[in-house]
Amino acid sequence: MQEQFLLYEVLSPDQRIIVDAVKKHCSSVMDFNPRFSFFTLHGSTHIENLVTIANNLIDGGIKLQENEAFYLYLSICLHDIGMTIPLKDLETKSIFKGLELISDPTYAENFIRENHHDLIDEYVASNFSFLASLDIAPSTIAIVKEICRAHRRVNLGDLSGHEKNVGALLRLIDELDIGPSRAPISTLNAKYKEMDSTSCWHWFKHNITQDWQLHHNMRYVTRNNKKSIEFIVVVSPPQESSIPYWLKQCIRPLQKVLEDEKVSSIIDERWNTKITIHYGSQMSKKNYLGDDWNEIEQIALSSGKKTILLIDDESRKMEDLFLPLMENYHIMYSVNAKDAFTKLAATQIDLAIVDMQIGSGDLWSAQETQNCKTTGVNICNKILTDHPTTQIGVLTGTRHEVEGLSFDKLAFFCKKPIQPSHFEKRVNDVLR
Numbered sequence: 001m002q003e004q005f006l007l008y009e010v011l012s013p014d015q016r017i018i019v020d021a022v023k024k025h026c027s028s029v030m031d032f033n034p035r036f037s038f039f040t041l042h043g044s045t046h047i048e049n050l051v052t053i054a055n056n057l058i059d060g061g062i063k064l065q066e067n068e069a070f071y072l073y074l075s076i077c078l079h080d081i082g083m084t085i086p087l088k089d090l091e092t093k094s095i096f097k098g099l100e101l102i103s104d105p106t107y108a109e110n111f112i113r114e115n116h117h118d119l120i121d122e123y124v125a126s127n128f129s130f131l132a133s134l135d136i137a138p139s140t141i142a143i144v145k146e147i148c149r150a151h152r153r154v155n156l157g158d159l160s161g162h163e164k165n166v167g168a169l170l171r172l173i174d175e176l177d178i179g180p181s182r183a184p185i186s187t188l189n190a191k192y193k194e195m196d197s198t199s200c201w202h203w204f205k206h207n208i209t210q211d212w213q214l215h216h217n218m219r220y221v222t223r224n225n226k227k228s229i230e231f232i233v234v235v236s237p238p239q240e241s242s243i244p245y246w247l248k249q250c251i252r253p254l255q256k257v258l259e260d261e262k263v264s265s266i267i268d269e270r271w272n273t274k275i276t277i278h279y280g281s282q283m284s285k286k287n288y289l290g291d292d293w294n295e296i297e298q299i300a301l302s303s304g305k306k307t308i309l310l311i312d313d314e315s316r317k318m319e320d321l322f323l324p325l326m327e328n329y330h331i332m333y334s335v336n337a338k339d340a341f342t343k344l345a346a347t348q349i350d351l352a353i354v355d356m357q358i359g360s361g362d363l364w365s366a367q368e369t370q371n372c373k374t375t376g377v378n379i380c381n382k383i384l385t386d387h388p389t390t391q392i393g394v395l396t397g398t399r400h401e402v403e404g405l406s407f408d409k410l411a412f413f414c415k416k417p418i419q420p421s422h423f424e425k426r427v428n429d430v431l432r
Helices: 003-010 013-031 044-059 066-078 092-096 105-133 138-149 161-176 185-191 197-208 240-260 263-271 291-301 315-327 337-346 375-386 420-431
Strands: 218-223 226-233 273-279 306-311 329-334 351-354 391-396 412-415
Touching (some): 013 066, 044 066, 066 138, 161 240, 161 263, 185 197, 197 240, 197 291, 226 240, 240 263, 240 273, 291 329, 315 329, 315 420, 337 375, 351 375, 412 420
Parallel strands (some): 306 329, 306 351, 351 391
Antiparallel strands (some): 218 226
């Protein structure tokens, strides 16, 4: 039996006819839905990806019964269909759950994006004749609706039977679709300057994350008659320093689904197979593809975050100090004064953290900086004059007395070395 047909092969001939028709219908509706210009793909590509992931799970030891496979396949096709429900077809209270309508259309569409799992009823009500024409029993529709709703947010512990078990499987499969095909690189490369930073973040994350490949970043393991499927997340961003950040961003939602939402224990209890997620730190490598690719990452990293600019010629040695901050802030680096002011002119910097002894990049002469001893003071004073909305913190290892600095205008003044927890608190106190 070929791996790519494992889920399909479990189905009866009649069930295959049904899923073929539903898959064709949903793919067509989702592929040509204009609602979200820069949202990652949710049509035929996503459906095919989920079927492939389901096949991998079956190949690794999750043996589905015929009805389980049927419910899963239908739910894979239908789980995102709520995104296509026209706003005009819904009453205000239906969309906003009793909240008053907000005039901003972006809010309405974002709400549906976040709550499409609850709109499956609207789709079924509008398409019942189509579903009935395929001889899908109302009892089957009821089960599939609950499984679709369970693919996000619904407490699986409140469900039972197929709704709980297949719902957990769908939630995992959906979360595992993190590879590049969800966000075509041709579109990202051509349109990234038009994208908002949040969309850019999602598209970029998909493009730097490797697809699941058996014997590479996916393994089937049996220990003491216990089956386990291991997924190893591997990323390839343009900066080596951002690898830990992107690994965490990919792994965190998977761990949340498996552990916090109990999907791992539900799957293990039903199919006696353990699902585990691992950091591919050693497999993840820097993949610099030019200035545009680096710019895309910078836009992605700035998504909804305040920006910190570290101005220090030894910034790369301080990555461990700044890594905890990358969760909540966008971190940029400059190794000299000239580069720092280029970045200050190009983007909004919320906090500049300045070392006192640093090269000027020919912005000032050696005499003007006393052979780099006062470059940091010059930087701080120029920021105060040219960029008054940017707060300034000093982090320095200099042993010299610092003169000419307006200490009362600094957010903080810290000496190296400094405890990461203490430094994180100082930054949070300034920016939060």
